[in-house]
Every structure is written in structure tokens, then in C-alpha cells.
Amino acid sequence: MGRITLDKVTKRFGEVEVIPPLDLTIDDGEFVVFVGPSGCGKSTLLRLIAGLEDVSSGQIRIDGEDATQAPPAKRKLAMVFQSYALYPHMSVRKNIAFPLRMAGIDKAEQDRRIENAAKVLNLTDYLERRPGQLSGGQRQRVAIGRAIVREPAAFLFDEPLSNLDAALRVGMRLEISELHERLKTTMIYVTHDQVEAMTMADKIVVLRAGNIEQVGSPLTLYREPRNLFVAGFIGSPKMNLIDGAEAAKHGARTIGIRPEHIDVSPQAGTWEGTVGVSEHLGSDTFFHVHVDGMKEPITVRAGGEVGLHHGDKVYLTPQPERIHRFDDKGLRIA
Amino acid sequence: MATQHSRSAARLMMAPAVFVLLVWMLVPLIMTLYFSVLDYRPMRGAFDCCVGLSNYTSFLTSSAFLDSILVTLVMVGGILAITVVGGVALALLLDKPIWGQGIVRILVIAPFFVMPTVSALVWKNMFMDPVNGLLAHLWEFFGAEPISWLSDLPLFSIILIVSWQWLPFATLILLTAIQSLDSEQLEAAEMDGAPGYSRFLWIILPHMARAITVVILIQTIFLLSIFAEIFVTTNGAFGTRTLTYLVYQRVIESQNVGLGSAGGIIAVILANIVAIFLMRIVGKNLDA
Ligand SMILES: Nc1ncnc2c1ncn2[C@@H]1O[C@H](COP(=O)(O)OP(=O)(O)OP(=O)(O)O)[C@@H](O)[C@H]1O
Numbered sequence: 001m002g003r004i005t006l007d008k009v010t011k012r013f014g015e016v017e018v019i020p021p022l023d024l025t026i027d028d029g030e031f032v033v034f035v036g037p038s039g040c041g042k043s044t045l046l047r048l049i050a051g052l053e054d055v056s057s058g059q060i061r062i063d064g065e066d067a068t069q070a071p072p073a074k075r076k077l078a079m080v081f082q083s084y085a086l087y088p089h090m091s092v093r094k095n096i097a098f099p100l101r102m103a104g105i106d107k108a109e110q111d112r113r114i115e116n117a118a119k120v121l122n123l124t125d126y127l128e129r130r131p132g133q134l135s136g137g138q139r140q141r142v143a144i145g146r147a148i149v150r151e152p153a154a155f156l157f158d159e160p161l162s163n164l165d166a167a168l169r170v171g172m173r174l175e176i177s178e179l180h181e182r183l184k185t186t187m188i189y190v191t192h193d194q195v196e197a198m199t200m201a202d203k204i205v206v207l208r209a210g211n212i213e214q215v216g217s218p219l220t221l222y223r224e225p226r227n228l229f230v231a232g233f234i235g236s237p238k239m240n241l242i243d244g245a246e247a248a249k250h251g252a253r254t255i256g257i258r259p260e261h262i263d264v265s266p267q268a269g270t271w272e273g274t275v276g277v278s279e280h281l282g283s284d285t286f287f288h289v290h291v292d293g294m295k296e297p298i299t300v301r302a303g304g305e306v307g308l309h310h311g312d313k314v315y316l317t318p319q320p321e322r323i324h325r326f327d328d329k330g331l332r333i334a
Numbered sequence: 335m336a337t338q339h340s341r342s343a344a345r346l347m348m349a350p351a352v353f354v355l356l357v358w359m360l361v362p363l364i365m366t367l368y369f370s371v372l373d374y375r376p377m378r379g380a381f382d383c384c385v386g387l388s389n390y391t392s393f394l395t396s397s398a399f400l401d402s403i404l405v406t407l408v409m410v411g412g413i414l415a416i417t418v419v420g421g422v423a424l425a426l427l428l429d430k431p432i433w434g435q436g437i438v439r440i441l442v443i444a445p446f447f448v449m450p451t452v453s454a455l456v457w458k459n460m461f462m463d464p465v466n467g468l469l470a471h472l473w474e475f476f477g478a479e480p481i482s483w484l485s486d487l488p489l490f491s492i493i494l495i496v497s498w499q500w501l502p503f504a505t506l507i508l509l510t511a512i513q514s515l516d517s518e519q520l521e522a523a524e525m526d527g528a529p530g531y532s533r534f535l536w537i538i539l540p541h542m543a544r545a546i547t548v549v550i551l552i553q554t555i556f557l558l559s560i561f562a563e564i565f566v567t568t569n570g571a572f573g574t575r576t577l578t579y580l581v582y583q584r585v586i587e588s589q590n591v592g593l594g595s596a597g598g599i600i601a602v603i604l605a606n607i608v609a610i611f612l613m614r615i616v617g618k619n620l621d622a
Pocket residue numbers: 013018036037038039040041042043044045192
């Protein structure tokens with residue numbers, strides 16, 4: 001079980017209100033990702049849930065019980081820190097055993113759970129090593145191992161992959177997703193990497209300055225961003241946002257169109273422009289097209305081997321049903 | 335990479351310093367060695383060359399020698415125990431954010447700046463005097479018989495005085511050790527359900543192990559040569575005669591330079607044995 005409810009939770013450090021009143025429900029077994037720009041309060045929110053920070057007001061309920069004042073140990077949550085926070089003077093086995101020993105679980109049961117966790121995480125060969133003798137990915141797995149042996153109600157991850165190199169990050173991302181499939185335990189995952197957010201989440205929570213901008217499944221956020229901030233934040237490369245006359249034609253202050261929803265043609269189309277920089281990724285090519293009458297270049301996604309070059313004339317046609325419209329306040333027009 | 339040229343230039347430039355250091359260290363050592371094989375008692379006009387090792391045998395076989403070793407061990411051990419335990423406790427306290435932290439830290443470090451002779455005198459006359467001392471007044475306030483510290487508990491009194499001087503050193507080093515502990519480790523332990531004392535025992539203390547061994551090593555080396563505090567307070571009486579003090583008495587009070595020098599050489603050898611032994615332990619701790 002692991003249903004977490006935040007009810008009008010706020011957090012202030014002295015005078016600074018980092019989290020304004022915030023409501024959020026995380027259902028049992030869900031994989032929830034908090035994303036947002038740096039300093040928006042993701043870590044703070046996670047630490048409030050963990051009990052490592054006290055809330056300034058509001059209530060946190062875990063499985064229906066008020067846990068607002070409960071110390072971290074009583075919340076049955078396990079946390080994986082960005083720096084791993086392994087105990088450097090203990091072997092991997094002792095590290096993983098630590099929470100069990102603190103809970104007073106008997107030796108045989110401890111060993112059984114450690115062996116299980118080690119098998120799941122491919123750590124069996126490293127149990128007697130010290131953390132200092134492990135690679136970054138292995139340390140990460142030990143940190144996860146220490147979390148899973150406790151059989152917690154929910155896992156909290158604070159940017160667990162940000163210290164790993166790109167290839168390892170993809171591997172660990174899959175492993176964590178697989179772990180979630182297997183354990184079916186609630187997971188809350190903080191990241192500012194939107195690929196991680198899109199690929200892993202059941203539900204994404206987009207934060208800005210402590211405010212929840214939108215909550216929804218990755219595809220909901222992609223298809224129907226509630227406002228300009230979410231529209232610009234989710235999706236890579238970023239959505240093209242166009243102001244002015246072009247937007248007015250659609251009855252909006254701003255319109256947005258994703259690079260993958262623009263058709264390119266050398267002969268005819270809605271907008272006429274010249275090709276600027278192009279980025280070839282093999283499978284895809286991203287063109288930055290300077291359209292007459294628009295300040296910003298428009299990013300367009302085309303197939304891998306489209307024969308367009310710097311300075312060529314092109315015509316762009318946005319797919320009409322994929323145009324997002326936003327009003328004066330930056331909110332989506334349905 | 336240093337080139338051949340810059341390396342020889344460096345050697346040339348270091349030469350004067352190395353030379354001075356060598357002379358500085360070797361001359362006294364060689365003179366002591368030389369005196370230790372003489373029967374040299376200036377007051378009696380004795381100056382016989384080359385009595386061999388008889389100074390050594392008589393120093394080692396005198397009952398005062400074994401006593402002094404024991405006293406030295408008790409004194410150094412006692413001071414180490416007090417400063418390490420007290421240092422850990424103070425460091426834990428000072429690590430907490432408290433009001434007026436900067437001033438409190440300077441106050442804690444202050445005793446280290448007081449000269450040993452001065453602090454011993456202050457303790458002797460201001461605190462431990464059985465008639466006028468502050469401690470005597472305190473005892474009287476509670477209706478107890480004042481303790482005549484330096485004659486009834488001489489060894490303990492000296493341990494107390496020296497501990498007071500060295501506590502700041504231990505505190506300072508241990509405080510930097512505590513401050514270098516990653517706070518996420520403590521938070522992880524907290525999430526893992528470790529109560530305060532477990533976190534201290536399993537996370538903080540192992541983290542400080544290295545700093546503690548360094549404190550023990552450095553203090554031992556300095557404490558083996560405690561002198562001023564004994565000189566000022568008990569003059570080596572009442573069973574407070576350490577090895578260092580014994581050597582002093584042989585040379586100055588008995589005016590037996592030969593015997594004292596032999597004692598000095600023995601003290602150097604013993605101190606080196608202790609140092610090597612401690613280095614081993616520290617080395618092991620530093621590797622881990
Ligand atoms: N202990 C503290 N005292 C004062 N302000 C704090 C404290 N901890 C965090 N803050 C402030 O709260 C805000 C949110 O911080 P938080 O660490 O939650 O950001 P974040 O979203 O996790 O950012 P990042 O992606 O860089 O990790 C920041 O503006 C930060 O300066």
C-alpha cells in the first residue's frame with residue numbers, strides 16, 4: 001500500500017515561500033515524476049513527503065493516516081539520494097542490511113532479503129566490497145537495494161541518475177522501470193530530464209516555483225498542455241511558439257506547434273522561409289527555418305535523409321489539428 | 335614533469351635548509367650520545383671518558399625508571415581519554431547551529447593559546463589551592479571538605495590541567511571531521527530508521543575514526559614530553575615523575591649529566607617505538 005495525499009501543504013524557509021499551498025494525490029502503485037526547472041522546489045517537495053523537512057502548514061497523509069508530524073522512519077518510505085549516500089565504511093552487504101538491522105529483523109530473514117535484492121539488482125558478486133570500490137552505476141544499485149529490502153510503502157528518488165553517463169543512464173532508467181513493473185510499489189521520482197519523465201512516468205507533475213502547473217499522463221501533457229509553460233517544457237525539441245498576426249489568425253494570443261507536426265515541402269505551403277542551421281541525428285533531422293515575418297526561427301523535424309541545405313527555400317505547413325492555441329494569460333484555449 | 339635541469343636547481347636551493355636542519359638535529363643528538371657514555375658530574379668535578387654502557391644499565395635498573403614509565407603511561411592515557419571523549423562531545427555540540435556560534439568557537443579554542451606554564455600556574459593558584467582556590471570555595475559552598483588537589487590527587491590534577499589545554503586541539507580537528515560528513519548520509523540513516531544514538535555509533539563515529547587516530551598520534555607525541563605542568567605544580571613529587579621529568583632530575587638536580595643523557599636517549603628510543611606503533615595504526619586507518 002502506498003497512497004500519498006498532500007493537502008494544502010506549504011513550505012517556507014524563513015520569509016521565502018518555496019511551496020505555496022499545494023494539493024496532490026498519488027495513488028497506490030503509481031509511478032509519479034516531478035519535473036520542473038532547477039530551483040522550482042522538486043527536492044523540497046520530496047523531502048517534505050519523506051519527512052526530512054517539516055511542512056509549514058497543511059497535511060500529508062500516507063495510506064489515509066496523518067503523517068504530517070511523523071518522523072521519517074515511521075513513514076515507511078525509502079529514499080534514494082542523488083549522491084547515493086552509501087555508508088562508506090560498510091561493505092555493500094552491511095549497507096543493504098543497515099535498515100533491516102535498525103528494524104531489528106533477525107539474521108536469517110536479513111540474509112534472505114539481501115540475497116533477493118542482490119539477485120534482482122545484479123549485485124551478488126559485489127556484496128563484500130566497499131562502496132568506494134564500485135562504479136557509479138553499481139553504487140546506484142546498492143542505494144536502490146538498500147531501499148527495496150525495507151519493503152517500503154513507496155520509493156522516493158531524487159535525481160538518481162544525474163551522476164551517471166548517458167549510456168548508463170538509459171540502462172538504469174529501464175532497470176528502474178522494470179523494478180516498478182515487478183514490485184508494483186508507489187514510486188515518486190524527481191528529475192529535470194524530460195526524457196526520463198516521459199518514458200518512466202504513469203503521471204507527470206510539472207512544477208514551476210513550487211506551483212503545480214499540470215498533472216497528467218505523459219501523453220496528456222504532450223497532447224494537451226494546459227498552458228505555455230508546460231507546452232514549452234514538455235517535448236524535445238521544444239514546441240514552436242508563435243505570437244502576433246499568425247496567432248491572431250487562429251483567434252489566439254499565441255499558437256504552438258511541435259516540430260514533428262509541421263510538413264515540409266519545397267514547392268508549396270502555408271509559410272515560406274529559408275533553411276538555417278540543420279541538425280542531423282541520423283534517424284531525424286531538425287531544421288531551423290527562418291520564416292518571413294517571424295522573429296524566431298521555426299524548428300521542424302524531418303526524416304533522416306531529406307535533401308535540404310542551408311539557404312534553400314522551403315514551405316512549411318502546420319498540421320491544423322495539432323495547433324495549440326493560448327490566450328492572453330498563457331492558458332490553453334480548448 | 336620536472337626537467338633534469340630544474341631538479342638539480344631545486345636541490346641546490348634546498349641544500350641550505352637541509353644543512354641547517356641536519357645540524358640542528360644532529361648536533362644535540364650526537365652530544366647527548368657522547369655525554370651518555372661519560373661519567374660526567376660537574377659539581378663533583380668528575381669527567382671520566384668512556385664508562386661504556388654503565389649509565390644505561392644504572393638508569394634502566396633503578397626503580398625510579400619503571401615507576402616513571404608507569405606514571406607516563408597513566409598520564410598520557412588519561413589525557414588522551416579525556417580529550418578524545420570530551421573532544422567528540424564538544425565537536426558534536428559545536429556542530430549544531432547555536433546562537434553566537436563564532437564567539438563560542440573562539441572561546442573553546444582559547445586554552446590552546448595559553449602557555450603551559452601560565453595555565454599550570456593559574457590552575458594551581460586560582461582553582462586548586464586548598465584554601466583560596468575557586469574549587470575549594472565551590473566545595474565549601476556545598477558543605478564539603480575542600481580537596482587539597484595537588485597533594486591528594488596529584489596525578490589526576492595534572493591530567494586535568496593538561497587535558498584542559500589539549501581539549502581545544504582535539505575539538506577543532508574532530509569538528510572539521512564532523513563537518514565534512516555528507517548530510518545526506520545522516521538523512522539516509524534517518525530514513526533507514528536509525529535513532530540518534532545509532533546514527534552516532536554507526537555513521538558519525540566511523541566517519542571520525544581517522545581524525546581520532548590523528549588526534550591520538552599527534553597528542554601522544556607531544557604529551558610524552560610534558561614538563562612545565564609538572565615542574566610548576568608538583569615538582570615531580572607525589573608520584574608524578576614521568577620519564578621526561580626523571581631525565582631532568584638526573585641532569586639538573588643530581589647534576590649527573592652522563593646518567594641523564596643515557597635516560598634521554600632511552601626516552602627518545604621509547605618515543606620512537608611508540609610513534610612507529612601509532613603510525614602503523616594510523617596508516618591502516620588512512621588506507622581504509
Ligand atoms: N534549507 C534551505 N533554506 C533556504 N532555502 C532553501 C533551502 N532549501 C532549498 N531552498 C530554496 O528552495 C527552492 C527550491 O529548492 P529545491 O532544492 O527544492 O529545488 P529543485 O527543484 O530540487 O532544484 P534542482 O533541480 O536544482 O535540484 C530554491 O530556490 C532554494 O534556494
